[in-house]
Amino acid sequence: MVNQGKLRGPSIKATPLWGSAKKELAQLLTDEERAQLSVIASIARIKKGARIYAEGGDSVAVFNIITGVVKTYNVLEDKSEHINAFLFADDLFGLTEAGKYVNSARAVTDVTAYRMPTPALESKLRRNATLEFHVICKLCHELREAQRHGILLDHHSALARIALFFQLLEQHQIARELATHTIEIPMSRSDIADYVGMSPESVSRTFRTLSSRGIVSFVNHRAVKILDADRLDALVSHPVEPIRPHRRAGTR
Amino acid sequence: MVNQGKLRGPSIKATPLWGSAKKELAQLLTDEERAQLSVIASIARIKKGARIYAEGGDSVAVFNIITGVVKTYNVLEDKSEHINAFLFADDLFGLTEAGKYVNSARAVTDVTAYRMPTPALESKLRRNATLEFHVICKLCHELREAQRHGILLDHHSALARIALFFQLLEQHQIARELATHTIEIPMSRSDIADYVGMSPESVSRTFRTLSSRGIVSFVNHRAVKILDADRLDALVSHPVEPIRPHRRAGTR
DNA sequence: CGGACGCTTGATGCATTTCAATCATAGTGG
DNA sequence: CCACTATGATTGAAATGCATCAAGCGTCCG
Numbered sequence: 315m316v317n318q319g320k321l322r323g324p325s326i327k328a329t330p331l332w333g334s335a336k337k338e339l340a341q342l343l344t345d346e347e348r349a350q351l352s353v354i355a356s357i358a359r360i361k362k363g364a365r366i367y368a369e370g371g372d373s374v375a376v377f378n379i380i381t382g383v384v385k386t387y388n389v390l391e392d393k394s395e396h397i398n399a400f401l402f403a404d405d406l407f408g409l410t411e412a413g414k415y416v417n418s419a420r421a422v423t424d425v426t427a428y429r430m431p432t433p434a435l436e437s438k439l440r441r442n443a444t445l446e447f448h449v450i451c452k453l454c455h456e457l458r459e460a461q462r463h464g465i466l467l468d469h470h471s472a473l474a475r476i477a478l479f480f481q482l483l484e485q486h487q488i489a490r491e492l493a494t495h496t497i498e499i500p501m502s503r504s505d506i507a508d509y510v511g512m513s514p515e516s517v518s519r520t521f522r523t524l525s526s527r528g529i530v531s532f533v534n535h536r537a538v539k540i541l542d543a544d545r546l547d548a549l550v551s552h553p554v555e556p557i558r559p560h561r562r563a564g565t566r
Numbered sequence: 567m568v569n570q571g572k573l574r575g576p577s578i579k580a581t582p583l584w585g586s587a588k589k590e591l592a593q594l595l596t597d598e599e600r601a602q603l604s605v606i607a608s609i610a611r612i613k614k615g616a617r618i619y620a621e622g623g624d625s626v627a628v629f630n631i632i633t634g635v636v637k638t639y640n641v642l643e644d645k646s647e648h649i650n651a652f653l654f655a656d657d658l659f660g661l662t663e664a665g666k667y668v669n670s671a672r673a674v675t676d677v678t679a680y681r682m683p684t685p686a687l688e689s690k691l692r693r694n695a696t697l698e699f700h701v702i703c704k705l706c707h708e709l710r711e712a713q714r715h716g717i718l719l720d721h722h723s724a725l726a727r728i729a730l731f732f733q734l735l736e737q738h739q740i741a742r743e744l745a746t747h748t749i750e751i752p753m754s755r756s757d758i759a760d761y762v763g764m765s766p767e768s769v770s771r772t773f774r775t776l777s778s779r780g781i782v783s784f785v786n787h788r789a790v791k792i793l794d795a796d797r798l799d800a801l802v803s804h805p806v807e808p809i810r811p812h813r814r815a816g817t818r
Numbered sequence: 819c820g821g822a823c824g825c826t827t828g829a830t831g832c833a834t835t836t837c838a839a840t841c842a843t844a845g846t847g848g
Numbered sequence: 849c850c851a852c853t854a855t856g857a858t859t860g861a862a863a864t865g866c867a868t869c870a871a872g873c874g875t876c877c878g
Contacts, residue, residue: 331662388717391803396720398713409706410583416710439702443695446702450691453705454661458668460712461650465640467719468648468763470835472866503825511720513867518826535825535875551643722867724834755857765835770858787843787857 323348324355324378324428326448327404327489328455339404339489342448350442354434358427366419367408373415375429376408382425383500386417387508397509399459400501402486406452408432422501467511469550472520475510477549480530480538496539575600576607576630576680578700579656579741580707591656591741594700602694606686610679618671619660625667627681628660634677635752638669639760649761651711652753654738658704660684674753719763721802724772727762729801732782732790748791 325348327339343351358377360366366377369388377384384401386409398417401407409416410432439446466478483497499506507514524530529546531539540546577600579591595603610629612618618629621640629636636653638661650669653659661668662684691698718730735749751758759766776782781798783791792798 329663331664388713390717390720396717398716409709411581411706411710412583417713440695440699443692443698446695446698447692450698450702450705453702453709454663457661457705457709457712458663460709460716461640461669463716464650464712464719465642465648467716468642470763470865511722514825515827515868516866519866522826722833766857767836767859768834771834774858 321380323350323352324430325380325404326378326406326452328452331451331454341404342451343445347442347445347448350438350445351428351430351435354438355428355430358425358429360421360425360427362421362424364421366421366425367415369415369418371415373408373410373413373432375431376406376435377419378428378430379403379405379407380426380428382427383422384419384425384427385422385501385505385509386419388417395508397505399456399463400509403490406449406456422505463509471549472512472516473523473549474551475512476517476520476524477546479506479510480540480546481550484540496533496537499536499538573632575602575604576682577632577656578630578658578704580704583703583706593656594703595697599694599697599700602690602697603680603682603687606690607680607682610677610681612673612677612679614673614676616673618673618677619667621667621670623667625660625662625665625684627683628658628687629671630680630682631655631657631659632678632680634679635674636671636677636679637674637753637757637761638671640669647760649757651708651715652757652761655742658701658708674757715761723801724764724768725775725801726803727764728769728772728776729798731758731762732792732798733802736792748785748789751788751790 322345324343326342328342329338330340355378357380360382366384367374379401381403384405384407385397386399386401386407387395387397390396399407400422407419439449462482466475466482469475469478480497483499487494487497501509503517504514507517510517512520521530521532524546525532527545529540529542529549531541533539574597576595578594580594581590582592607630609632612634618636619626631653633655636657636659637649638651638653638659639647639649642648651659652674659671691701714734718727718734721727721730732749735751739746739749753761755769756766759769762769764772773782773784776798777784779797781792781794781801783793785791
């Protein structure tokens with residue numbers, strides 16, 4: 315179960331565009347397609363912290379994660395890092411523009427991934443319409459994720475951003491059938507900061523606040539347990555936590 | 567030239583994934599494909615301010631803009647609006663998840679667009695591999711745009727956000743061969759605010775600041791002229807405008 | 819066991835949000 | 849055609865919350 319069938323080849327999961335009303339991740343590739351992609355794919359093992367490719371570099375391959383976590387990011391003009399996305403098992407990365415990578419990618423944990431050379435993949439796609447259709451679905455999925463990230467960044471309150479971030483991590487874990495109420499946090503505090511658009515100090519302080527209010531509980535620095543999901547959700551919508559009940563709860 | 571051939575059918579432009587090193591928008595569809603899509607497309611005329619579809623509604627069609635500007639947005643829990651993207655001529659919108667629209671769409675100006683019913687488009691895509699490939703390219707383009715939006719939102723300074731926003735508008739106009747140094751601003755101040763993640767008041771104040779510093783000049787409320795592109799660019803990277811030269815410019 | 823790095827905590831300043839009022843604009847009906 | 853009104857834009861003053869600077873603490877790896 316854990317291994318979902320001993321590496322049958324590249325695996326892409328996403329919520330379907332049409333069809334089922336369920337919002338669960340489904341395997342987009344058929345066994346046949348996975349076998350076909352295996353032909354052009356090699357398996358890469360990347361150590362934690364290693365850079366996989368750099369922004370602006372010539373696009374040579376697209377990657378599909380088997381295990382581990384990857385971040386894609388841009389280095390801004392002022393040398394700070396903006397993280398676009400965290401990628402997990404069954405995700406695809408290596409986005410290209412005019413033959414160059416549009417961001418850098420780095421392994422957040424040790425990573426195992428399929429590596430598919432761009433030219434080979436391109437011709438495979440041109441030949442196989444259904445395969446291509448499945449890739450479209452995955453791209454739509456990633457587009458939605460990017461939009462959700464935008465929504466997260468639009469929230470001004472630190473509590474709201476972190477609450478959304480936890481929900482995002484939770485989704486990923488539920489989707490990968492690790493349904494526990496303990497959320498694993500594979501990335502560092504500063505990676506989180508670079509993703510949610512705050513300073514590492516604020517991330518730390520916000521964690522502390524959530525913990526002291528009894529909304530979450532930190533098992534250790536890399537794992538949280540959600541104690542009060544309702545209040546966590548409430549943080550997303552309400553400007554301030556209604557910690558002082560004697561505050562007008564008017565329509566805004 | 568302006569009409570690029572009197573409506574030959576749906577038109578999708580994006581920067582290519584592979585191939586040319588140029589970063590210009592290219593027509594992704596062949597004349598043949600455009601003709602094929604014409605068969606399933608009808609032309610919709612939407613008045614400024616009208617809602618085209620609503621978040622959560624059943625996905626019935628995908629749209630391709632001929633003229634005008636559209637915004638896609640989510641209504642957040644606190645009733646505020648988060649704008650995901652502004653869409654222009656040759657753009658595609660109607661993103662779907664499990665058969666439902668993932669955001670709402672509204673016409674920012676009067677809009678003319680091709681309307682393609684989802685089922686018909688789906689079967690067309692399944693049959694025509696190359697067409698599908700072209701759609702993939704467009705989706706990648708939109709994904710990159712969403713990431714750029716994320717970068718914009720990550721910038722904390724109001725000046726930096728507005729500078730990036732102007733650059734974005736400029737790109738769109740250059741890409742559509744309206745190469746002037748006067749940028750048209752088709753959307754309202756509050757739409758801008760909802761897109762860049764600030765209050766309308768701050769947008770207004772920031773406009774005023776840019777104007778009084780001589781970096782831009784407002785022709786009227788819906789058009790700016792960039793006077794000093796270098797200083798505008800500088801605002802993106804530097805925490806504060808070097809208005810006081812006696813401030814350590816150290817490496818941080 | 820040591821050192822480095824990441825994380826936490828503390829104090830201060832400042833930019834932006836907010837609230838509130840005025841001003842401009844565009845669309846409407848007399 | 850013009851006055852009128854509703855809506856959006858601007859400006860002002862005050863307060864909040866985050867970034868920043870700086871120092872201390874913990875932990876992981878060599």
